[in-house]
Amino acid sequence: MCEGGQVDAARLACFDLDNTLIDRDGAFLAWARWFVGRVGVESDAVEWLVAHDNGGFRGRAELFARFEERFGVAISVEEYDREHPLFTWVEPAVLDGLVRLRAAGWRVAVVTNGTVLQQTAKLQHTGIAQAVDYCCISAAVGVRKPQREIFERAAAGAGATLDGGWMVGDHPAYDIAGGIAAGLRTIRIGHHHAADTPAADHDLDSVVEAFDVILAG
Structure with a gap:
C-alpha cells in the first residue's frame, strides 16, 4: 500500500512479439x-x-x-x-510463462512494431492476445519502438506503471535501447541482430528463461 491507503500500481512486463514470443x-x-x-x-x-x-x-x-x-x-x-x-505458432511454455507472470501480480503487455492487420492476426492465431493484459501495436497507437511513448501507452493500457518494469525483446535498438530509455530493465533474446546499442541487463537464448528472471526480481 502507498501512503494514504492507495494501492501500489502494478508492475509491467513488456514483451516484443516477433522472434521473442514467437519464432x-x-x-x-x-x-x-x-x-x-x-x-x-x-x-x-x-x-x-x-x-x-x-x-x-x-x-x-x-x-x-x-x-x-x-x-x-x-x-x-x-x-x-x-x-x-x-x-505462426507459440510454444506452450511461453503461454504458461505469461500465465505465471499474471498470477504473480505482473501486468503483461505485448509491444510490437507492425501493421494492425498482421500483428493482430498473429496475436489472435497464437492465443497470445488472450494470455496478456494489453497488446500495443505501433500502427494502432501511432508511435513505434524505440520511442518512450509506446511503452507509456503499453503501461497505461495494461493498468500498470513503468517503475520496476521489464522489456524483453530480440532487437538491440528497438527493444533494448527503447526499454532502457523508458526506464525499464531489459532482457535480450537470441542473437538475431548485431548489438550496437547499450547492453541489456540479461542476455538469454529463449524467452522461456526470461519468465524466471522477472519473477525473481
Whole structure:
C-alpha cells in the first residue's frame, strides 16, 4: 500500500512479439515454402526470400517487387498480411510463462512494431492476445519502438506503471535501447541482430528463461 491507503500500481512486463514470443523467422520460412510450392517457381525461390527478408525489416513492397523481377511472380502485400500469420505458432511454455507472470501480480503487455492487420492476426492465431493484459501495436497507437511513448501507452493500457518494469525483446535498438530509455530493465533474446546499442541487463537464448528472471526480481 502507498501512503494514504492507495494501492501500489502494478508492475509491467513488456514483451516484443516477433522472434521473442514467437519464432517469426520460422513462420516466414514456412510461409515461403508454402507460397513457392503453390505458385510453382524454382525451389531456390525459398532461399532467396529468406536471404532478402532481413528478418522482416525489409519493406514488403520492396521485397516482393524484387522477387517479381527475379522470378516473374507477383506477391500481394495484402494477401501476405493475411496469409503469414496463419503460419505462426507459440510454444506452450511461453503461454504458461505469461500465465505465471499474471498470477504473480505482473501486468503483461505485448509491444510490437507492425501493421494492425498482421500483428493482430498473429496475436489472435497464437492465443497470445488472450494470455496478456494489453497488446500495443505501433500502427494502432501511432508511435513505434524505440520511442518512450509506446511503452507509456503499453503501461497505461495494461493498468500498470513503468517503475520496476521489464522489456524483453530480440532487437538491440528497438527493444533494448527503447526499454532502457523508458526506464525499464531489459532482457535480450537470441542473437538475431548485431548489438550496437547499450547492453541489456540479461542476455538469454529463449524467452522461456526470461519468465524466471522477472519473477525473481
